[in-house]
Amino acid sequence: MLRLKADECYNITKLLNDLDNMPALATTHSLNDYLKLPISRYREQLRQGNAQSIEVSYTHRSKPYQYSIQLTKTSCNYGGHRYWWLCPKCYQRTSTLYCAGLYVCRHCIGANYGSQxxxxxxxxxxxxxxxxxxxxxxxxVIHGIGAKPRYMHSKTFDRLVNEHDRLSVEVWQSTLDKLNCTR
Incomplete structure (x- = not known):
């Protein structure tokens, strides 16, 4: 599976064509499958004035789009404010919109995070x-346990090693169960 960094986007025409031919309930896709529109892309534009919306224009699957996306802002604890997109479909506040024709929030496209x-x-x-x-x-896990890193507290090291050991036992037990090697 292709892993992308948070700020990377890629062409998804083939993927979207495949998704259009599948029943809606059968699709399980993650947010990595969509082009992103982070609010940070418009940081300089937002700093210049009191923006209420941003005009976007793009082409998606040979269809041109041009519309305005509403903005809202919240106060930060130590002064200033933070801008948020308002999803054009459900009007939820979000920091990132994803392209599924129109730019919408992750809830509207029904996509999950890769870890989910x-x-x-x-x-x-x-x-x-x-x-x-x-x-x-x-x-x-096959490489066993290493040494304590320099400057790490012994208590932290012991906690991480204990969790590592507990999870390793879980992996080995699961492997043995799948191989029917348990009594």
Missing amino acids: LQQPIDRVFSRIAAIRARLGWQQG
Whole structure:
């Protein structure tokens, strides 16, 4: 599966054509499948004045779009304010809109985050990988335990190692269960 950074976008014409031919309830797709319109893209424009909306114009699947997306702003705790998009479909406040013809929020397109589509065992592997990265250990449960990183508190190290060990046991037990090697 193609993994993208938060600020990357890519052409999704083929994917959208495939989704149009599938029943609506059968699609499970993540937010990585959509072009993004983050509010930060218009940061300079928003700093110049008291904007109420932003004009957008683009072409999607050979169809031109030109319309205005409403904005709202909230006060920050230490002064200033933060701008938000108002979804053109449901009028929910959001920081990022996704292109599905019109730019709409993730709730309107029914997309999930990539992590929400993972199987339970894959979530365990992801958590183990995050712990191993934080500890500076080589990736993969097969490599065993490494040394305590310099400047890490012993209490933090012990907590992470205990969680790593608990998750590793869960992975090995799941593997043995799938192979029917348990008594």
